[in-house]
Amino acid sequence: MSLKELENNIEHWENCISQATSFKELDNLKADIFGKSGILSAAFKEITNIATEEKKAFGEKLNYIKQQLDNAILNQKNKLKDYLIAEKLKNEAEDINLPIPENAFGGLHLITQSIRRIKAHYSARGFLILDGPEIETEFFNFDALNMPKYHPARQSHDTFYLEGVQGHLLRTHTSNVQIRSMMLDRGKSIRMLSIGKTYRNDSLDATHSPMFHQMEGLVVDQKPINIGHLSSELKKLMAFFFEVENVEIRLRPSFFPFTEPSMEVDCKCIIKDGKLIISEHGNKWIELGGAGMVHPNVFKACKIEQPAYGFAFGVGLDRLVMLKNGIQDIRNLFDTDTRWLKYYAC
Numbered sequence: 001m002s003l004k005e006l007e008n009n010i011e012h013w014e015n016c017i018s019q020a021t022s023f024k025e026l027d028n029l030k031a032d033i034f035g036k037s038g039i040l041s042a043a044f045k046e047i048t049n050i051a052t053e054e055k056k057a058f059g060e061k062l063n064y065i066k067q068q069l070d071n072a073i074l075n076q077k078n079k080l081k082d083y084l085i086a087e088k089l090k091n092e093a094e095d096i097n098l099p100i101p102e103n104a105f106g107g108l109h110l111i112t113q114s115i116r117r118i119k120a121h122y123s124a125r126g127f128l129i130l131d132g133p134e135i136e137t138e139f140f141n142f143d144a145l146n147m148p149k150y151h152p153a154r155q156s157h158d159t160f161y162l163e164g165v166q167g168h169l170l171r172t173h174t175s176n177v178q179i180r181s182m183m184l185d186r187g188k189s190i191r192m193l194s195i196g197k198t199y200r201n202d203s204l205d206a207t208h209s210p211m212f213h214q215m216e217g218l219v220v221d222q223k224p225i226n227i228g229h230l231s232s233e234l235k236k237l238m239a240f241f242f243e244v245e246n247v248e249i250r251l252r253p254s255f256f257p258f259t260e261p262s263m264e265v266d267c268k269c270i271i272k273d274g275k276l277i278i279s280e281h282g283n284k285w286i287e288l289g290g291a292g293m294v295h296p297n298v299f300k301a302c303k304i305e306q307p308a309y310g311f312a313f314g315v316g317l318d319r320l321v322m323l324k325n326g327i328q329d330i331r332n333l334f335d336t337d338t339r340w341l342k343y344y345a346c
């Protein structure tokens with residue numbers, strides 16, 4: 001095709017391009033225009049037959065046409081892309097007018113049920129139910145809890161730090177709420193309970209999850225409080241949670257920078273038919289969390305007037321829920337297997 005013919009036919013080619021309804025059609029047109037034996041190559045060959053002084057103008061004209069057709073192809077390609085996306089969205093859209101099948105209503109997750117039950121119980125016993133931020137500063141998560149920078153205990157919490165926001169992290173425990181409640185209620189007695197999500201860079205296995213739930217209790221007073229009070233409170237917690245008359249607990253010496261003395265809390269249990277049951281008549285011990293008397297440095301960081309007395313405890317809620325319901329794998333709690341979810345939902 002000569003340049004003249006090409007100029008006369010440009011509208012025809014532009015129409016063909018704008019009417020292409022698939023990428024395949026567009027590719028074929030591209031080959032017809034720009035391919036080795038396409039119309040542009042044929043026109044370019046003409047250059048050998050024209051006078052030298054006309055070559056420049058000839059080349060410019062041809063390049064202009066080439067650019068025009070190139071743009072037309074690009075435009076159509078974008079239009080087709082948008083069209084295909086719109087079609088896909090239209091086909092995948094949920095019809096919200098469809099009637100809901102019977103029994104298809106949602107229910108509360110086992111963890112939500114437990115959180116609500118625990119909060120109601122502690123609220124009725126006069127505890128203040130508090131929430132704390134999941135995105136926290138190093139001050140509330142570590143510093144004020146007697147874990148200054150470079151304290152080795154920080155390494156035991158594999159922390160997710162926020163990129164680009166200096167000194168911010170996903171809280172590694174609910175003990176941040178201890179600090180927040182003491183700073184808010186300075187000089188007053190505190191009975192506080194907090195439950196929420198916590199995060200650690202732990203790999204996922206049957207008993208660990210990078211996101212898990214903790215429950216934190218804190219009691220502070222100007223009147224002396226001792227380990228006897230703590231032990232009694234922990235017994236009440238376990239008896240209530242596992243719905244048993246009596247529980248036997250064991251406090252094992254341990255270390256947390258924010259409590260002194262610190263201890264691990266074990267509960268007596270029995271294994272029956274492969275299922276763990278909390279029982280004072282058991283012959284085994286199961287570890288449920290940490291506890292201790294509030295460290296004087298924590299009172300100091302919260303500017304609480306001394307002498308002050310207090311105890312705190314922190315337990316992993318997911319593990320309590322697993323024990324109570326005979327769930328062997330923490331991953332079940334966070335999977336989206338609807339059969340499993342329906343079984344436990346209420």
Ligand code: FA5
Binds near residue numbers: 213256287288291
């Ligand atoms: C603490 O986090 C302390 N803040 C608890 C505390 C509070 C001590 C108040 C003293 C006073 P620890 O790191 O041991 O302690 O975690 C407490 C519980 O959280 C554990 O016993 C366990 O049940 C649960 N836990 C910890 N990491 C995970 C995880 N990756 N997945 C599931 N549960 C976890």
